[in-house]
Amino acid sequence: MLFSRTIGTVALLLAVHASMGKAADLPQPAPPFVVPVAADAVQRATIILDSYSYAPSHLVVEAGKPVELTLTSVTTITPHNFIIKDPAGSFSIEQDVSAGKTVTIKFTPTQPGIYPIYCDKRLWPLPSHRDKGMEGKLEVK
Numbered sequence: 577m578l579f580s581r582t583i584g585t586v587a588l589l590l591a592v593h594a595s596m597g598k599a600a601d602l603p604q605p606a607p608p609f610v611v612p613v614a615a616d617a618v619q620r621a622t623i624i625l626d627s628y629s630y631a632p633s634h635l636v637v638e639a640g641k642p643v644e645l646t647l648t649s650v651t652t653i654t655p656h657n658f659i660i661k662d663p664a665g666s667f668s669i670e671q672d673v674s675a676g677k678t679v680t681i682k683f684t685p686t687q688p689g690i691y692p693i694y695c696d697k698r699l700w701p702l703p704s705h706r707d708k709g710m711e712g713k714l715e716v717k
C-alpha cells in the first residue's frame with residue numbers, strides 16, 4: 577500500500593516536472609528547414625536577407641551533395657553578406673548581397689556538423705549585424 581502510494585507520488589512529480597520543462601522552453605526557436613534534394617541531386621533553397629535576419633535561418637542538408645543557395649535581399653539601402661565557413665577548410669563562403677539584389681552560391685559540405693551563418697557588416701561604431709540577430713545555422717547530416 578505504501579509502495580503503490582510512493583509510485584503514484586513519483587509519477588505525479590514526473591508529470592509536473594515535464595510540464596514545467598515545456599513552459600521553460602518558450603520562446604520556441606525557428607523551426608529547421610529541411611532543404612529538398614532535387615532530381616539532379618542538388619539541394620536548393622532560397623534565403624531572404626533583411627535587416628537583421630535570414631529566413632529561413634536554420635537549414636538542414638545532407639553531407640556529400642551540392643548545396644545551392646539563392647540569397648535574396650529585400651532591403652532598400654542596407655547591404656548585407658552571407659558568411660559560412662568550415663573550420664576544417666572544406667568550404668569558405670563570404671558573399672556580399674547588395675540591397676535588393678539576388679546572388680547564388682554553391683558549395684558541397686562533406687562533414688556532418690553545425691556551421692554558423694552570419695552577417696558581419698557593421699556601421700561603426702554600431703554593433704555588427706550579427707550582434708543584432710542576423711545569424712543562422714547550417715546543419716549537415
Ligand SMILES: [Cu+2]
Pocket residue numbers: 628655656657695696697705706710
Ligand atoms: Cu547584414
